[in-house]
Amino acid sequence: MTTTTPLPPKTERPPAVRRRFAAARPAAGFAVAALVLFAGAPLALSDFRLGLLAKYLCTAMVAVGICLAWGRGGLLTLGQGVFFGLGGYAMAMHLKIADAGPGNLPDFMQLYGSATELPWWWRPFANPVFAVAATVLLPMAVAAILGSFIFRRRVKGAYFAILSQALAAAFAIWLVGQQATTGGTNGLTDIQGFFGYDLDDPVNQRMVYFVIAAVLLLLIALARQLLHSRYGELLVAVRDSEERVRFLGYDPANVKLVAYVVAAGMAGLAGALFVPAVGIISPALVGIVPSIELVIGAAVGGRASLTGAVLGAIGVAWAKTALSEEFPAGWTYFQGLLFIVALAFLPGGLASLAAVVKRGRAGRRLAGDTA
């Protein structure tokens, strides 16, 4: 039941030059983003700030998926933390095993248990290829199984949102419960190496940042291609009128499933890269609260716009660090207000601000315009 915004009335055809300029705009924007990420930020920011930016960029990767699933597909997934966590834990498990060296157990297992060998489901993660593949494929597989159950039976809207939220809660509770094999509340901490590179070394931290920035740009490009394809059109059509799409002979369940699975894969990749950037993955990063925080970044920036969602996620993550250190209580009020203002009064997010203002003016000019 998403309201569609009608296009503003066309007044004049743009001149050919302007049309060509408009066609080149995405490419130009992409180039500017690449320049800022690869040249501007490393030059302007200290190593510490660059590390923080790497963390924000990981949330932006999740936001790309949320833009796809929620902004374009209308699937409000409040459980992206699960996929973020699956990717993060897959990566962290491999790095813990690698840190411990052959024959040794990760430190927390020696601390908690009488365990003398790795649990069976940890063992495959010793293989780096398996672990890296699992960071993306595991979340996608979980999303595919769950999504096909949910979408085929036409469970949707609020039902879907609540189920995805329950999934996040159950996942976090399960992780805490399995202390001996998952590290419990602490999670997997103190990760030192990244495929043979020492993460304490600032040079290697910089490399991790560059990898993250490159992956983010790649995901944005991928999402853009997807959204501008036939599939992208279909996704919006399903969001706006699922029944009509069904009558046209498509299966909306498949359309939604693809968006959900791709978003899960992006969140998994983000979780995997978050681990070397921050050195920890824990249940506190995958439960209900972080899952909703991931959504709010995209909502504030503009859920339906890739640029809006990405910038919103980075901005909100930055604001959280900046404000919550200084005023922990104030930040919570501010965050609550952000939710309310962004969703109640500016549903398109900041990305729609220009359009809203323009429409407001047009509305004043044309009396009786109901938009």
Next chain:
Amino acid sequence: MTVILGQLFTGVSIGAVLLLIALGLSLTFGQMNVINMAHGEFIMAGAYTTYVLQKSISSAGMSLLVALPVAFVVSGALGALLEWLLIRRLYLRPLDTLLVTWGVSLMLQQLARDIFGAPNVQTRAPDVLTGNITVVGGDDPLTFANSRLFILALAVAAVVALSLTLRLTPLGRRIRAVVQNRDLAEVSGISTARVDRTAFFIGSGLAGVAGVALTLVGPIGPTMGTNVIIDAFLVIVVGGIGQLRGSVIVAFVLGALQSVLEYSTTVSVAKVLVLVAIVAFLQWRPQGLYTLRTRSLV
């Protein structure tokens, strides 16, 4: 045998708590098809109301009795305010309501933290409710906690009161009319806006009552609402939106399931298994146990 009966009673008492929490939510969800994430914080408001009343009323039994109506009004007023300020602007966009009310819930939690402090607080239960009733004596005794029995009675009373209100009073007729067909109710001369606000008042008030009940079984803290709200949502999803009998049956079934699974596995594994069971159930009945018959294609 007593072990099984004991487990069964635990399940029923979990179900009673779930039911009390879900009851008001079911009303507001069914009424406006909006999801109120701040419902958990209305529960918290009810619990803190009990705490504050106990500071001024020395008798624990008396303060509990006073707390029930006062918490109903306090939480109900909060709900009506929320409806008036935000929700009525949003009811064509139910998914956005979910996130907006989550924002409200964040702010209410922080407000509670600022007023009462972050650590949990406790209330004294009345002496009558602290003991146990021994149902079967002997070497292998079966005892029921009085507080749990009280909550069970409270849940039953709330269900009876709500269903009588919905069935017999003019207000109840109007609420049912709006739930079944909002447009038709509107053209029949029912002020849907006023019905919405009243339904929100009652639903949120019931959250306050649930909050009073929760003070008997656990600590009171700023995050107490978040911990229970997801389970309450699941009750409604499985029971069917706006279906009272669905919520009643499902609350007790989920409570029993949770209790049995916790007994045979661990708490955390039980949570995951309950969720799996719910997804499996939705394969069978995607719209929940009971559905409102409509001609809508969706």
